Amino acid sequence: MFTAAEPELIQKRYEDARQQYALLAVDTEAALQTLSQTAISLHCWQGDDVRGFEVHQDAVSGGGIMSTGNYPGAAMDADTLRADAEKALALIPGPKRFNLHAIYAETEGQTVPRDQIGPQHFDKWMQWSRKMNLPLDFNPTFFAHPLANDGFTLSHPDQEIREFWVRHAIACRRIAAAMGQNQNCPCIINHWLPDGSKDQPIDRLGPRQRLLQSLEQVFSVDIPREYCRDAVECKLFGLGSEDYVVGSHEFYLCYTQTHPQMLCFDMGHFHPTETIHDKLSAVLLFQDELLLHVSRGVRWDSDHVVICNDDLQHLCQQIVRGNFLPRVHFALDFFDGSINRVGAWVVGTRATQKALLAALLEPTRILQSFEDSGDGAMKLALLEELKQYPLGAVWDWYCLQHNVPPGAAWIDNLIDYDRRVLKARIQ
Ligand code: RNT
Ligand code: ZN
Numbered sequence: 001m002f003t004a005a006e007p008e009l010i011q012k013r014y015e016d017a018r019q020q021y022a023l024l025a026v027d028t029e030a031a032l033q034t035l036s037q038t039a040i041s042l043h044c045w046q047g048d049d050v051r052g053f054e055v056h057q058d059a060v061s062g063g064g065i066m067s068t069g070n071y072p073g074a075a076m077d078a079d080t081l082r083a084d085a086e087k088a089l090a091l092i093p094g095p096k097r098f099n100l101h102a103i104y105a106e107t108e109g110q111t112v113p114r115d116q117i118g119p120q121h122f123d124k125w126m127q128w129s130r131k132m133n134l135p136l137d138f139n140p141t142f143f144a145h146p147l148a149n150d151g152f153t154l155s156h157p158d159q160e161i162r163e164f165w166v167r168h169a170i171a172c173r174r175i176a177a178a179m180g181q182n183q184n185c186p187c188i189i190n191h192w193l194p195d196g197s198k199d200q201p202i203d204r205l206g207p208r209q210r211l212l213q214s215l216e217q218v219f220s221v222d223i224p225r226e227y228c229r230d231a232v233e234c235k236l237f238g239l240g241s242e243d244y245v246v247g248s249h250e251f252y253l254c255y256t257q258t259h260p261q262m263l264c265f266d267m268g269h270f271h272p273t274e275t276i277h278d279k280l281s282a283v284l285l286f287q288d289e290l291l292l293h294v295s296r297g298v299r300w301d302s303d304h305v306v307i308c309n310d311d312l313q314h315l316c317q318q319i320v321r322g323n324f325l326p327r328v329h330f331a332l333d334f335f336d337g338s339i340n341r342v343g344a345w346v347v348g349t350r351a352t353q354k355a356l357l358a359a360l361l362e363p364t365r366i367l368q369s370f371e372d373s374g375d376g377a378m379k380l381a382l383l384e385e386l387k388q389y390p391l392g393a394v395w396d397w398y399c400l401q402h403n404v405p406p407g408a409a410w411i412d413n414l415i416d417y418d419r420r421v422l423k424a425r426i427q
Contacts, residue, residue, distance in 0.1 A: 054103050268297035288327060
């Protein structure tokens with residue numbers, strides 16, 4: 001249905017676009033070169049609605065997050081998840097990484113408590129990573145577990161429960177280091193916990209004191225930085241933690257300012273009208289690197305499939321304008337179980353790459369000179385005109401060079417996989 005244009009035509013369109021951008025002193029080749037060196041980490045949990053493969057998993061609460069929808073074909077085991085991911089990866093140009101959670105351990109039918117998981121439970125993932133040339137990232141799972149049912153983990157008032165989660169986090173850091181060693185580049189491990197309260201806790205300080213203590217324990221274990229980099233993720237509110245989240249923005253901002261771990265900004269973790277692009281130039285003035293969870297908040301949900309909207313474009317603009325690319329890590333974080341999950345991965349990743357490409361194709365120097373000379377209307381005018389520039393022609397050329405379908409052509413591959421594979425799965 002969406003037959004791709006002939007390669008010669010794509011090349012010709014690119015050549016025209018190259019000249020059009022060149023008139024603004026924008027070097028499309030340089031932009032493409034940068035794009036082809038920027039990896040996006042795809043999150044495994046879009047493929048199975050954040051279920052994971054733990055044995056004897058109790059029906060427990062989502063722990064502050066929840067994937068909704070029952071579109072057919074969700075992956076129910078690791079081989080299927082990998083197969084679906086391979087399909088998605090084949091439709092996304094350029095370098096990618098793959099982000100796992102602890103609940104995706106492969107334990108051969110054995111129940112392995114979360115504080116006892118080790119690198120061996122991720123052997124198959126690491127083999128796959130090598131085969132696919134796809135570095136892995138990692139996350140401890142502080143939710144969907146009986147010991148998380150109170151809504152508190154690392155900040156739980158019960159010391160034994162806290163210690164269980166501390167051991168879990170340390171076990172995960174060791175796994176991350178094994179992944180880093182396996183792939184010869186650091187594995188980014190992100191620590192997010194759902195801890196918080198639904199309604200007006202009297203004590204807002206105690207849980208934060210306990211979280212701080214637990215984090216000190218988790219990070220007191222020396223793990224080589226060349227293999228593992230730790231991040232901590234803040235949040236304003238979640239499902240069941242509407243009134244209070246222990247690991248708030250202020251908590252982790254202060255924490256990372258005084259500790260070597262990096263901050264993780266999730267685009268959906270702030271007030272519904274608050275965006276993160278303005279925070280980069282503030283935080284990166286004081287800190288070395290930043291993990292981004294590219295996501296899309298819609299009303300109270302923080303995890304809709306990413307599209308190329310203003311928020312994402314503003315974010316990428318800030319990264320490029322501030323020369324922050326070498327200091328930020330792009331990870332996707334959304335989950336939608338109501339649509340084809342492979343499609344969700346591809347839509348979100350391609351949107352992120354397109355937003356980045358648009359930012360890389362910006363005539364920043366001209367815009368800056370308008371700003372400097374007080375020509376605000378001219379600056380705004382050029383920003384608006386740029387929206388009609390042939391980004392798509394440059395993008396298609398990039399896709400062609402990376403052997404993935406350009407334009408809408410990939411939707412045909414998606415329809416085929418949907419009908420032939422996903423809908424044929426017995427649920
Ligand atoms: C939840 C956080 C967190 C999770 C993943 C599954 O609000 O955004 O990053 O989405 O760890
Ligand atoms: Zn997140």
